[in-house]
Amino acid sequence: MIASLTPRNVVVAVLLLLLAAVPVYAAVTANAFLVTLFTRVIILGIAASSLNLILGYGGMVSFGHAVYLGIGGYAVGILAQEGVTSGFVQWPLALVVSALFALLVGALSLRTRGVYFIMITLAFAQLVYYFGVGLDRYGADDGLTIRRRSQILADRARTPVPAGRAVCTRRHRRPAGGSAPWLMHCSRSRN
Numbered sequence: 001m002i003a004s005l006t007p008r009n010v011v012v013a014v015l016l017l018l019l020a021a022v023p024v025y026a027a028v029t030a031n032a033f034l035v036t037l038f039t040r041v042i043i044l045g046i047a048a049s050s051l052n053l054i055l056g057y058g059g060m061v062s063f064g065h066a067v068y069l070g071i072g073g074y075a076v077g078i079l080a081q082e083g084v085t086s087g088f089v090q091w092p093l094a095l096v097v098s099a100l101f102a103l104l105v106g107a108l109s110l111r112t113r114g115v116y117f118i119m120i121t122l123a124f125a126q127l128v129y130y131f132g133v134g135l136d137r138y139g140a141d142d143g144l145t146i147r148r149r150s151q152i153l154a155d156r157a158r159t160p161v162p163a164g165r166a167v168c169t170r171r172h173r174r175p176a177g178g179s180a181p182w183l184m185h186c187s188r189s190r191n
Contacts, residue, residue, distance in 0.1 A: 043069070061118050064105070064125030072098040074132060077144040081137075087150035101128075 019038065026034040051065050072094035079090050109120045138144045 062121040063118055064121035064123075064128075067105075067125045067128045068098045068102055070128060070132065071101050074138075074144060076150065077146050078138055080146050080148060080150070081144070085148055085151045087152040090150050 019042075022034055022038050026032060047066065047069055051062075054060050054062055054065065075094040075097045076090045079085075079093065084090065105121070105124050109117055109124070112120055132138075132144075133141055135144075
């Protein structure tokens with residue numbers, strides 16, 4: 001028996017083929033939800049794998065591990081808010097900003113050991129959290145809302161909404177002291 005045809009490798013190959021078929025299936029059935037769902041699954045899987053590297057192989061407990069995903073997300077969101085919707089600009093910039101912050105945090109926190117490493121990673125995570133909460137222009141406590149997807153290969157902003165789909169837009173900002181985060185106005189497209 002060939003060493004590469006182990007049951008584990010066969011299962012991994014089948015799962016990768018099924019994963020590669022998701023965008024094709026979503027395009028044929030016009031179900032964009034599947035692409036969004038599996039995109040999130042892959043992103044969280046990458047985050048879990050990197051946590052396995054630092055905790056499982058490195059033996060370091062980090063409470064600030066998700067901050068790098070947050071920084072990348074805010075880099076994309078802030079660019080989108082300012083009108084830069086090209087994924088070819090957003091993606092590399094998110095990687096660079098996250099990597100530079102990781103370099104800074106790594107240079108300081110890798111000099112510590114044990115509980116001190118845990119506390120310094122938690123401190124950096126809280127620092128970034130409160131920085132994000134303080135950005136009033138980009139949503140502050142309510143978080144950053146990205147109104148438009150990144151443009152990679154096609155201009156999806158000009159793509160008409162399929163007939164019968166709901167189109168929702170934000171009508172009002174949250175009133176001071178109000179309980180509803182925002183009011184939405186939804187209408188059906190007639191295409």
